[in-house]
Amino acid sequence: MAATPRGAGDRSRSAQQPAAQAERRADARRNIRAILDAAQVCLARDADASVADIAKAAGVGRVTLYGHFKTRADLVDAVLTRTMEQSDAALDAIDTAGDPRQALTRLVGASWQIVHQLHSVLQAAQRELPPERIRAVHDRTLHRVQTIIDRGRGSGAFRDDLPARWLVTTAFSLMHAAAEDTAAGRLDADDAARVVSATLLAALTAPGSAVPTPAL
Amino acid sequence: MAATPRGAGDRSRSAQQPAAQAERRADARRNIRAILDAAQVCLARDADASVADIAKAAGVGRVTLYGHFKTRADLVDAVLTRTMEQSDAALDAIDTAGDPRQALTRLVGASWQIVHQLHSVLQAAQRELPPERIRAVHDRTLHRVQTIIDRGRGSGAFRDDLPARWLVTTAFSLMHAAAEDTAAGRLDADDAARVVSATLLAALTAPGSAVPTPAL
DNA sequence: GCCAACTTGAACACTGATGTTCAATTTCTG
């Protein structure tokens, strides 16, 4: 038989998960994991790694890969989704209560490594997937930041003179910039979290107020 | 004869200019301009517009284009170079003396539209050209910002607790983020300059100092 | 141990782009 025991593309539109994993055989599940792992690594290194590269890295035949992911886009989508879910899980552990400034600092500390890793995968996704899909995947993370910022605005900790949306953008933008600078060797990885937090906290401070000292 | 009267790829490595324009015939010069103009427009709209698209937009045969630009990469390089030169020229008109905060605000005001336009061209370049080339093209602009920031640090107007390099990155990052948000309709174009300046000035403020009010 | 699920490599068709060649024409320039 062919390599497609169960349709991987039966979902209305852009399919994600390779169908119900639970029902497939053990070796299939194992391979799917291996493929996703390999894809994550390969795409992180090179945003347009070929399907062949990924299959090889997963120690799997190309045909097998296509058996589980109908198209390259499907695979990328699956990797992105999975990475974001992992991130969300990790970020769920962060305490976002208390002083918004401290909460944000904690969030940045926990996020920035993830962003670093995600960065290249995201690039791959942006070339392959429709913008709304990218947006959708980011939704939870976006809200997380949004919530803290909103709370900070309410308590007067953060500035109120700029669109809330923009402040969220600022946070993401700085994280990605730090990731890129680190990758390019222009920023010390151990220093990055501190640098980003310090910059972001200042950026969020209302005109007229004093910028909080990093050693808060 | 073929369409290549004078070599466009004789420069040691990555060729830029399509050889000495002055010596070519009037129609050739006209076409080169048309091609660059079209490429700028096309690439701004879609970072991976095809050579065929660009030629058509320029009202020129594909062969003619290849007569002037040996490869697609050459063309992209030429467009990038030219755009940056135009930008530099425009930015030369800006007064960078006086209060660093005001100087930076002026620079942001003048730059951000350019960044907006450049944004997609840059993306194209990043996929096609070696990183060092990208870096090299940005050099002058980078220095311009660097200089103001250094001056601000000297006078105590800007923070001293983060790497100068990072502050420059921050400036660029915010500009590009604004460009993207504007393109996506998440930020009002008329508001963008103000928003970026306000954010950047706050980000550059030293911990313990008050953020300058936008209405400076 | 049986059967279906799964994997595999080789081979193939397809696509979309780049870059080249040609022979015929048009258009500058002196």
Added chain:
DNA sequence: CAGAAATTGAACATCAGTGTTCAAGTTGGC
């Protein structure tokens, strides 16, 4: 106006990646 420079479309050679098919082999589950 004459000749060189430049343009042109059509046709072609590549090329790299995607996605499919096939027939034969493994492997897991019951």
